[in-house]
Amino acid sequence: MSGDVDPKPGFIRTYVFSTDHKMIAKQYLFLGIFYLLIAGLFAVQIRMQLAHPDAEAPLIGKALWPQTDGKMPPEFYNMLFTMHGSLMVFFAITPIVIGAFGNFVIPLQIGAKDMAFPILNMLSFWVMFIGGIVMAASFFVPHGAATAGWTAYASLSSSSEVTSPILGHGQTFWLLGIAFAGTSSLMGGINYIVTVLNFRCRGMKLLRMPLTTWGLFFTAILNVLWVPVVAAALFMVLVDRLFGTSFFMAGPLASVEGGQPLLYQHLFWGFGHPEVYILILPVWGLVGDLLSVFSRKPAFGYKATVYSMATIVILSQIVWGHHLFTSGMNPLLGHVFVFLTITISVPTSIFFLNWLATLWRGAIRLTEPMLYALGIVFVFCIGGLTGLFNALQALDIYVHDTYFVVGHFHYTLAASVLFGVFAGIHYWFPKMFGRNMNARMAKVHFCLTFIFLNCVFFSMMYVGAGGHMRRISDPTTYTFLKDFQVWNRFMGYSTLALAAAQLLFAWNFFHSLFFGKKAQQNPWQANTLEWSAPTPPPHGNFLSPPKVARGPYEFNSPLSGDRDWLMQDDPAATASDS
Numbered sequence: 001m002s003g004d005v006d007p008k009p010g011f012i013r014t015y016v017f018s019t020d021h022k023m024i025a026k027q028y029l030f031l032g033i034f035y036l037l038i039a040g041l042f043a044v045q046i047r048m049q050l051a052h053p054d055a056e057a058p059l060i061g062k063a064l065w066p067q068t069d070g071k072m073p074p075e076f077y078n079m080l081f082t083m084h085g086s087l088m089v090f091f092a093i094t095p096i097v098i099g100a101f102g103n104f105v106i107p108l109q110i111g112a113k114d115m116a117f118p119i120l121n122m123l124s125f126w127v128m129f130i131g132g133i134v135m136a137a138s139f140f141v142p143h144g145a146a147t148a149g150w151t152a153y154a155s156l157s158s159s160s161e162v163t164s165p166i167l168g169h170g171q172t173f174w175l176l177g178i179a180f181a182g183t184s185s186l187m188g189g190i191n192y193i194v195t196v197l198n199f200r201c202r203g204m205k206l207l208r209m210p211l212t213t214w215g216l217f218f219t220a221i222l223n224v225l226w227v228p229v230v231a232a233a234l235f236m237v238l239v240d241r242l243f244g245t246s247f248f249m250a251g252p253l254a255s256v257e258g259g260q261p262l263l264y265q266h267l268f269w270g271f272g273h274p275e276v277y278i279l280i281l282p283v284w285g286l287v288g289d290l291l292s293v294f295s296r297k298p299a300f301g302y303k304a305t306v307y308s309m310a311t312i313v314i315l316s317q318i319v320w321g322h323h324l325f326t327s328g329m330n331p332l333l334g335h336v337f338v339f340l341t342i343t344i345s346v347p348t349s350i351f352f353l354n355w356l357a358t359l360w361r362g363a364i365r366l367t368e369p370m371l372y373a374l375g376i377v378f379v380f381c382i383g384g385l386t387g388l389f390n391a392l393q394a395l396d397i398y399v400h401d402t403y404f405v406v407g408h409f410h411y412t413l414a415a416s417v418l419f420g421v422f423a424g425i426h427y428w429f430p431k432m433f434g435r436n437m438n439a440r441m442a443k444v445h446f447c448l449t450f451i452f453l454n455c456v457f458f459s460m461m462y463v464g465a466g467g468h469m470r471r472i473s474d475p476t477t478y479t480f481l482k483d484f485q486v487w488n489r490f491m492g493y494s495t496l497a498l499a500a501a502q503l504l505f506a507w508n509f510f511h512s513l514f515f516g517k518k519a520q521q522n523p524w525q526a527n528t529l530e531w532s533a534p535t536p537p538p539h540g541n542f543l544s545p546p547k548v549a550r551g552p553y554e555f556n557s558p559l560s561g562d563r564d565w566l567m568q569d570d571p572a573a574t575a576s577d578s
Contacts, residue, residue, distance in 0.1 A: 017122060018122065019114070019118035019121065019122050020114065021106075021114050021115045021118070021121060022103070022432070022536070022537060022541075024099075024103050024121055024122060024124075025100045025101070025102075025103035025104035025432070026100070026104075026432065027125050027129075028095040028096065028099030028100040028128070029096060029099075029100035029425075029432075031095045031125075031128065031129060031132065032091070032092050032093070032094075032096035032099065032421075033092075033509075035087045035088075035091040035092040035132060036088070036421075038087055039083075039084050039088040039091075039092050040499060040502065042080050042083060042084035043084050043495060044495055044496060045057070045080055046077070046080050046084060047488075047491055047495040047496075048492050048495075049072050049077055049080075050473070050475060050488045050491070050492065051491070051492025051493070052489070053473060053474035053476055054071065054474075054476070055071070056069060056070030057070055064076070074473045074474075076144070077473035078147035078149075078471070078473075079144050079145045079146065079147050081149065081471065082145065082147055082148060082149050082174075083135075083138075083139075083145050084150075085149065085150030086135065086150045086174065086177075086178070087135065088414070089150060089275070089279070090131075090135075090177075090178060090181040091128070091131070091132045091135065091181065093413075093417050093421070094128075094181065094185065094279065095128060096421050096424075097279060097283065097417060097420060097421060097424070098185070098188065098216070098219060098278070098282060099124075099125065099128065099184075099188065101216070101424050102188065102220075102282065103115070103121065104428060104432060105212055105213065105216070105428070105530065106195055106196065106213055106216055107195065107199070107541060108431075108529060108530035108533055108537065108541055109209065109210050109212065109528050109529050109530055109552075110195070110196060110199065110200040110201060110209060110529070111200060111202075111204055111542065111545070111546040111548065111569070112199040112200065112201065112541070113199075113540045115192075115195050115199075116191055116195040116198060116199055117191050117194065120187050120190070120191055121188070123187060124184045124187035124188045124191070125184070127180050127183050127184040127187065128181055128184035131176075131177045131178070131179070131180025131183075131184065132177070132181075134173055134176050135173065135177030135178075135181075138171075138173035138177070139170075141168060141170055141173060142168050142169065143168025143169075143170060144170050145170040145173070145174065146173070146174035147170070147171070148171060148174075151268060151272065152171070152178075152234070152268070154240070154249070154261045155248060155249055155250070155261050157171050157174075157237050157241075158236075158237045158241060158247075158248045158249055158261075158264070171241065172238065172241055172242065175237060175238045175241075176238075178234060179231065179234060179235075179238075182227045182230065182231050182234075183231075185223045185227050186223060186224065186227045186228070188223070189220040189221070189223035189224040190220075190224060191220075192216060192217060192219075193217065193220045193221065193224065196213065196217045196220075201545060201546045201548060202545070202547045203547050203548035204529075204568075205548075207302075207306065207551075208550070208551050208552065208568070210285070210289050210552040211284075211285040211286075211288035211289050211299065211302070211305060211306070212282065212285040212289050214285050214306055215281040215282040215283070215285025215309065216282045216285065218277075218281050218310065219277075219281045221313060222275075222277060222278045222281075222313060222316070222317075223278055225274075225317070226270065226271040226274045226278075226317070227271065229267060229270050230267065230268060230270075230272070232267065233264055233268055236248060236264075237264070240259075246258060246259035247259060247263075248260060248261050248263060248264045249261075262324075262327060265323070265324055266324070269321075270320050272320065272323065273316060273317075273319055273320045273322075273323065274316045274317055276413055277313065277316045279417055280412070280413060280420075281309060281312075281313075283376060283416055283417055283419075283420030284309065284351065285309075286420055286424055287355060287373050287376050287423075288305055288351070288354070288355065289526075289528070289552075290369050290423060290427065291355055291358045291359060291362075291370075291373055292555070293524055293525075293527075294364060294365045294366075294367055294369065294370035294373070294524075295358055295359055295362025295363065295364050296362060296363040296364075296365070296556065297358055297362045297363075297556070298358075298551075298553040298554070299358055299552075300354045300355075300357035300360075301350070301354035301357065302551070302553065304350055304351070304354060305350070305351040308347035308348070308351045309347070312344060312347050312348060315347070316344065319340045319341045319344055320337075321333065321336070321337035322337045322338070322341045322390065322391055322393075322396065325337075325393045325396045325397060325400065326397055326400045326401075331393070338391060338393050341391035342388070342391055345387075345388065345391075348384060352377075352380075355377055356377075363564075367439070368439055368442035369426045369427040369524070371442075372419045372422045372423035372426065372446060373419075373423050375415075375419040375446065375449075376419045376420055376423065378450075379411050379415035379416050379419065379453070379454075379457075380411070380412065380415075380416045382411045383408060383409075383410075383411030383412030383413075383415070383416065384412065386407070386408040386411065386412075386461060387408055387412060389404070389408075390405060399464060399465065401469060401470055401471075402464035402465075402467060402468055402469055402470060403460045403461070403464030403468045403469075403470055404460070404464025404465050405464065405470070406460050406464065406470050407458065407460030407461035407462075407464055408461065410456075410457045410460065411457050414457075415453055415457060419449075422445075422449075422505065425509070427524070428530075429509075429512070429519075430519030430520070430523050430535060431530055431531070431533070431535055432536060433513055433519075433536060434518060434519055434535050434536040435512055435515075435516030435517060435518055435519055436512065436517045436518075436519050437508050437509065437516060438508050438511075438512060438516070441504055441507070441508045442505075442508060444504060445501060445505050445508065448498075448501035448504070449498065449501050449502070452494045452495075452497045452498035452501060453498055455490070455491070455497075455498075456491050456494045456495055456498060459487050459490060459491045459494070460491065462487065463488070466484060467480065467481075468481055468484050475488060519535050520535070521533075521535045525563070525565050526565065527552055527553060527554055527555070527565050527567055528552045528568060529546055529548070529567075529568055529569060531567070532546060532567055532569050546568075546569040547569055547571070548568045548569055549568065549569065550566065550568055550570075552568055554566035554567075554568075
């Protein structure tokens with residue numbers, strides 16, 4: 001029967017090829033943290049190259065490029081920003097936010113014993129693991145890793161290895177790595193959808209699910225719908241490279257006529273824009289939960305938030321064209337995408353206002369998860385407002401391919417999701433590992449990260465508004481950019497400080513795994529079902545099948561007695577329909 005687990009598995013079944021959703025969540029978490037470290041080091045190297053383009057690359061310069069006195073060649077810089085974006089999106093954020101949080105939280109929050117398909121769940125992790133190895137291995141093939149950016153635009157990525165063997169195999173390894181990551185996401189998406197729809201415990205109606213589960217559920221829907229689309233596009237790129245076909249190749253490099261490079265952009269951004277919401281929806285749900293728990297108030301407009309997220313899921317699939325405003329698109333068609341993109345800001349504004357209303361006059365507790373949640377509110381506000389510039393065709397033509405777009409993207413996705421990662425880890429760490437992290441160290445880490453992250457990303461938008469292009473390794477070759485070099489140095493040093501601040505988190509996380517103070521069952525005094533389970537939860541999660549009687553945000557209820565919170569499965573009080 002689905003969800004049944006061997007009560008006495010051996011070491012391999014427990015820690016390696018486990019079908020327990022909680023162990024798989026931990027595997028995803030450690031995998032994501034590893035690639036977060038690697039992608040973060042790439043970011044440091046990128047910013048230091050831009051800060052000092054004429055200097056020797058620290059640590060690796062003389063060893064890799066003795067012929068240039070240790071100076072980084074443009075080709076390697078292209079590899080760095082390509083692999084930074086690719087690893088961060090597909091092998092750091094995805095494993096942590098979707099793989100780790102989704103696997104750990106969904107069964108516990110809906111009162112299930114496990115995922116609907118435990119073996120498929122195990123396979124999804126190992127497919128992701130293999131994809132990461134294939135991607136990382138691309139650095140060690142002739143001519144190095146991929147250089148076409150994380151978007152892998154044709155014809156940069158589809159140049160044939162048959163006609164142009166000097167290009168090397170790095171891009172091919174990149175395509176295979178993304179194929180493995182996409183397959184893993186598709187497996188996980190199917191599992192999440194079936195689990196949420198069919199394995200909820202008694203009384204757990206859909207509109208009694210916490211917002212975190214809603215976010216993960218909507219993410220799974222988008223994954224199932226759009227991963228096959230980008231998989232088809234990447235398959236065509238792969239056969240263009242390996243067999244000399246011309247799905248996307250055009251001009252003198254094409255073996256036959258009829259290739260359409262622009263078609264790739266439509267297919268990629270058909271997936272690529274929903275991908276932004278694939279990664280951010282779980283974080284939005286988590287923010288709704290945390291603001292409620294640590295404001296000691298019901299989440300304001302719970303149903304409106306759910307419906308707004310559902311509306312965003314629909315609209316996110318029909319706005320991809322705003323990424324192609326500079327591709328020669330007919331202005332009339334561009335107006336359609338402008339309207340749709342502006343429209344998607346309406347439901348976004350609704351749940352953002354719901355966040356603020358939840359905070360209003362709340363008994364706010366500035367715990368470490370709450371600080372990170374408030375950080376998300378701030379950075380996402382900046383990212384969302386600056387997105388309006390990119391949504392307008394006339395303004396987007398000016399800022400397209402500048403650092404303004406990079407700054408907007410990093411505020412909307414990177415900063416929001418990074419704070420979401422920290423918020424989720426600190427919030428569920430006691431339940432996941434049975435120990436507490438050091439609260440004081442976590443708060444220092446938040447303050448330093450918040451300061452230096454904004455120094456980096458806000459400066460990107462400033463120099464981008466002045467015309468600073470992206471994807472260039474030496475800005476000083478352009479006369480009009482020389483005045484911005486002081487800002488590139490400022491961003492470089494801020495990135496170093498940001499990276500150094502993460503050492504606090506690393507120490508706190510790994511030290512607390514073994515030496516942290518043992519956690520209580522419900523240290524945050526939250527209402528949702530995961531806090532009804534023992535700490536850490538055993539196989540099967542609950543000592544007895546839970547029965548839900550109310551919604552997830554019963555704070556200051558007259559039924560709660562001398563406490564200010566009421567658990568969803570508390571049998572001592574009369575059920576309500578909230």
